[in-house]
Amino acid sequence: RISVQHGGGFDLLKTFAHTQGNVDYINNSAFRVNITGLMEWTWSDVSEMVFTLDYVAAGGVDDSRLVVDAVGLDITVQTPWYGGEVAFASSEFSGHELPVIGLDLAKGETTNLALDDCGLKPTMQGMNGQWVSEAVSPPPQQSLGRVHHTMSEGSATNITVEVSTAQEGGAFGEYQELTTNTLLPDGAQYKLRVTVEGGCLASVWVDVNDPSLTLTGRVFGTNDGIDPEYSRWLVFVDDELVSNEPMAIGSFAHEWPVGAYMQPGSTSFTVSVRAWFTWDSDGSPSHTALEFSDMAVSGGFDVEWDEDPVCEYVGDQHLLEDNGGLILPFLSRCTDDRATHDELQVTFSNSDESVLAVDLTEGDIRLRLLPEASGQAVIGITVTDPAGNAWEQAFTVVVDPVDDPPALEEFQSLIPVEHDVQTNINMSWSDIDSGAQVTASTNRSWASVDLVNNVLTVIPPVVGFHTVLVAVCDQTSCTEREVDLEVRALPDLLVESMDFGEEDLQQGESMSMRVLVRNQGQAEAMSVSVRCQTDEQLIAVHTIPLIEPGGLQAVVCDWQVPVGVSVLRFSAVVDRGLQIPEGNEANNELEQLVAVAEPLQGEQDGAEGIFTPEFARVGAVVLGIGILGIILYMMPAKIKKIE
Structure with missing residues (x-):
């Protein structure tokens, strides 16, 4: 048994009974028991403690014994304590011009304001002054965010800012008062009117894309050991305070506009975070940690200027039907500030694809005339660089018509026809230009042409070989073909x-x-x-x-x-x-x-009475006997033996 006597009385701490083997707390870990809850301890109570360790055999004699190496006390002292800890972290952004636009106070319109060493200052004390800025536009594909200003003399409350906007190609509207640190309305151009009631206006600038600082993280641990009022973490941009946040347990995600802390013309700024841990503990164990997982600044931009391609204009073209088309040098006459000729893309549009075809061949424009086509077509050209910038032009191509002679196909080499008999010979002809205004003739009086039915009709009066000349004519030209005929006199x-x-x-x-x-x-x-x-x-x-x-x-x-x-x-x-x-x-x-x-x-019955089946059978038997008799008659006599 292990017991302790102390100022509050006597307590049995542990009893080992009916053990099956040795109880060993010397070679193994020491036996420990927590006695904190026995009483409210003082150093005097600790000094007067008496521990008793004894062994008693239960009803007999044995050889067991109790060996004690040492008895000790493990005392944790808790006392109230106070103090503070400071943590600091920073990050610098550099390499790009900050997204802010400074306004020139020397430009624009002023009323009762004049430039001084401190900035714009009223010329007459006690009277308000106004300054109207020049029109300011956002950078390409960007937007303006908030208006900021600084006073070298006086308070920021002495300033009133108004804004007038204009859409693309439109006029400026009425001025409207702009609440401090609010976003500008949508517009293509802006004018600011600043009223100075007193003091000196040092600078005015507008941020682009509303640059903002986002910060995510968490405060974890136990928060019972710190002073919640004086334990804070602060965010600074270029040593200017952006926000002061409490050291509250949990996750957080914050976003603050920081355009007011950026200066026009600067290419870098520093974001820093400072944390103050002010301890106010009663002595109980406590720990608190601040962790930032992500920090970013938005609003930056980088504009790259890429000009449109420029090409020499292609003039209108006049062509003649049935000619071979035209090749026009083109890409060699185009320039671009970034792209090479091979990187430029050329596309065409054609208002009438039935007249001609257009494409790009080895950097040249190829105009290809279509068969038997004439008319007018407008050709559109679009040249695009890799960035999507384009140059466009349209030109007209006029194809003058040509009256083509009729087409008459060849006849076969030699056509046989009959003498003095009408023969129709098929023929094939066409004339896409003249239509119905086509005539046909031959050099023979006995040959004629039917163009409607596409037939050459001949009635040759003389036997032999003859040649007929067939002519098909329109209003301007004729096409002739020879027909060779072999005129023959034939039986019928x-x-x-x-x-x-x-x-x-x-x-x-x-x-x-x-x-x-x-x-x-x-x-x-x-x-x-x-x-x-x-x-x-x-x-x-x-x-x-x-x-x-x-x-x-x-x-x-x-x-x-x-x-x-x-x-x-x-x-x-x-x-x-x-x-x-x-x-x-x-x-x-x-x-x-x-x-x-x-x-x-009667004839039918008589024939049937003679030629009956019975008559046929009897006739067959008689015929067989007759043939057998003839055979016996013709056989030689019997051979006799001569002695």
Whole structure:
């Protein structure tokens, strides 16, 4: 058991009982027990403390023993304490001109104000003075923020600022009073009117883009050990106080306009943060920390001037239809303050793409005329540099029309035609300029041209080779083509008629088909084949050796009419293989439908009575016996043995 006796009484601190092994607090960590809560301790109480450590065997004798190396006290003394700590951090921004515009007090209009060593000062004491600035504009693609001023004499409350704005190309409006540290209204130009009630106006400037300082961070720890009234953190710009913030536990994000702390013409400024930790502790442990995670200043800008490209103007162009177009040097006559010729982009617009085409080829403008096109087109040119700046121009191209001669295609080399027979020869012609005002003629009286149907018609009166000159003309020019003709006298075979006799056709009977063939051409026809057939079944083929011009020949085809048909389609075809050149091959065939009558009843029965199946079987047996007898009769005699 471990017990302690103190000024407040007796307390048992620890009892070890029924342990299964050694209790060792010497080789291992020491045994510790907190006695702070036993009483309100004083140094006198501590000095009079008595610790008792004893061991008692429970109901028997054992060899256990208690060994104590030392007994000690760990005392923490807490006393109230006071003091202060200061922390400092800074950052410098440099390398760019600050986003503020200074206004020249020597320029503008003044009333009862004059320049002095201190600035603008009223010329008559006790009277207000006014100064109206020149028009001020924001830098390109930027905006003005707030108006700031300083007084070398007097108080800032002696100043009244008014503003008048104008939009792009517009007039200035009425002046309106501007509250201190407020943003300017939107506008393209501004004029400031400053009224000085007393003192001396040292300077006036306007910031650009409302430059602001943003600061994020946190205060963490315990805040019970510091004086909340005197523990603060402060932000400065060029040693001018921007804000004074309390040391409050938690995160924060602040943004302050800082254009008032920037001076025109300066290229750097310093942002600094100072923290004061004023301690007021009762002695309890306490810690407080201030952390900044991000600090930035907005509003800066950097304007790069990039001028538009400049090119020499392209004049209006006059061209003639059917010419080869035009090449105009272009990019070599363009300049840009930054870009090279290869970096310039050229685009075109064309008001009438049916007249001509335009493009850029190796830095030159190429005007390409379209086939058979004339008229007027306006060509727009846009030259753009990499920054997007552009130069533009438009010029007019006039293409004068040309009356082209008619187009007449060549005829085939040699065209065969028939003597004294009208032949139509197809022809192809066009004239896109003259339209309907086109005529045609030939050098032969027996040849004429139909331009509507695109046909050359010839009726050659003489056999042989002839040339016809065809001319197609518009109002200004003609196009001529020669047509070579081979005029031949040809036979013209015609199946004139088919004759089947005076009696009607009957099934099963023989019939004769008489075909008349006439040569109505102007030349002999030799070896004329005539084919007789019915329903695609060949009856016979005959050849006529010769048919004189105008002659008529006949062939007869014999055939037995089949049984069981009522109508037959007979046809006769002359020169089916097209072996004989003719003037007209379409009249070489003739067809005719012929009715077929049934045979008489008696003839039909008689035929059926003789040729019955039984008669056929008996005839076959008799024929077989006869053949066998003939064979036996013709065999040699039996061979006999001679002894």
